[in-house]
Amino acid sequence: MQPGKFITLEGIDGAGKSTHLVWLENYLMSKGITTVTTREPGGTPLGEQLRALLLDQRQTMHAETEVLLMFAARREHLDKVILPTLDKGEWVISDRFTDASFAYQGGGRGVALRKLEELERWVQGSFQPDLTLYFDVSVELGKQRVQSIKAADRFEQEQSAFFQRVRKAYLQRVRQFPERIRLIDAGRPLAEVTASLEAIMSEILSERTQ
Known part of the structure; x- marks a missing residue:
């Protein structure tokens, strides 16, 4: 039995992760690969309750409280979904993981990076995704897309400066972990973004069969 792979999708709100999560699931299924699709925060009954709390516009909380809730949900996610699925040789596709934190x-x-790194070590040790797909889009375009689809949650209602910082941090992660994180220009037409994703996945699957 070949080991399962853990693939995560990252990007600011409106980058197109949800659309390509569905495409990726169908693509892998067409290749005969059993997948479990999940999300963060969430993925478990407890995680979904924490997600509702974290996204609720009525909630105000300290930034470190937010971090701790995110990692609490992640610990449960790893224990109940991600690691057991990988142990069975199946693949896991997650809408966000630790890069999002x-x-x-x-x-x-x-929040200080040293605190995030300490929580990362505590919650997941050396465990990391096999592949992270970062969908990069301008803050302006991301906001336009979100506003055309749904009402904003507690994160999506943040100002542009917040998302500029988020995008900058994501790009720093891309530079820091080039062997794991692949950048996809998500500002292009959907067909072009999908073609880029398919090229990456074709490469990954060819490595798997070698």
Whole structure:
């Protein structure tokens, strides 16, 4: 049995992750690969309750409280969904993972990176995704897309300066972990973005069969 792979999708709100999460799931299924699709925060009953709390516009909380809730949900996610699925040889596709904490809580909220790194070590040790797909889009375009789809949640209602910091932190992660994170220009037409994603996945699958 071949080991399962863990693929995460990252990007600011409106980058197109949700659309390509569905495409990726269908693509892998067409290749005979069993997948479990999940999300952060969330993915478990407890995680979904924490997600509702974190996204609720009525909530106000300290930035470090937000971080701790994110990592609490992640610990449960790893224990109940991600690691058991990978142990069965199946693949996991997640809408966000720890890179999002470094981008949103680190870059956006200004939580010290050393604190995030300590929580990362505590919650997941050396465990990291096999592949992270970062969908990069301008803050302006991301906001336009979100506003055309739904009402903003607690994060999406933040000002442009917040998302500029988030995007900057994501790009720093891309530079820091080039062997794991692949950048996709998500500001292009949908067909072009999908073609880039398909090229990356074709490369990954060819490596798997070698």
